[in-house]
Amino acid sequence: MKMIIAILRDSDSDNVAHALIDAGFRATRIASTGGFLRRGSTTLMIGLDDEKVAQAIQLIRDNCAPPEETGVKRATVFVLKVDHFTQV
């Protein structure tokens, strides 16, 4: 299993979360703030099977509006290995 940590602009977070949930992904949202511009953002945590990572990243990309400022991307995405996953 892998965990995606995706940092999105607040304005894209609903569209991205809906698209992921509709495709059967599970996600948790955390409010965050950019270190440099200090704007509100949303950090999504997505635990998923290894072979679904590319599909999830594509969904994130397709459901973000194109950025308006130079240098700012649609989303920043980290993928971490999950050692162990369980629901109790």
Add this chain to the structure above:
Amino acid sequence: MKMIIAILRDSDSDNVAHALIDAGFRATRIASTGGFLRRGSTTLMIGLDDEKVAQAIQLIRDNCAPPEETGVKRATVFVLKVDHFTQV
């Protein structure tokens, strides 16, 4: 060292955090929201020794109320490897 990332219902978070602290674990709480039902939840980050992971997960399980809806679990638990830990 490992890091547990546990997603709990808000109503269980105090009981779980108390039980972990009483047992000598260290924890940090982050407010979160479910991607699907959009209810408030609590994400706990727990840095701990590898051999304590099973005990911590058991404490989480034992201190959550049984879920009321079908399909919803007491807690969702990710365990990640920590490369390096330090307190400065």
Add this chain to the structure above:
Amino acid sequence: MKMIIAILRDSDSDNVAHALIDAGFRATRIASTGGFLRRGSTTLMIGLDDEKVAQAIQLIRDNCAPPEETGVKRATVFVLKVDHFTQV
């Protein structure tokens, strides 16, 4: 790539974030709470090149005020491996 997860006292978070940004690091801030003393804190997520980890931890240490209470440290720092990083 690595990810630093640093738990700071709220009162240090601006100084630390400024110092990291001025040095060219990228960071995302998340509001958090201590499990034991239940005081507000800031959790910083910093994705960075492996060979920059030591410099970032030094910057964190140098930009936190010395703690006032026994047992409390300036900052708690976890370093995790990042499998894959992308901006879309």
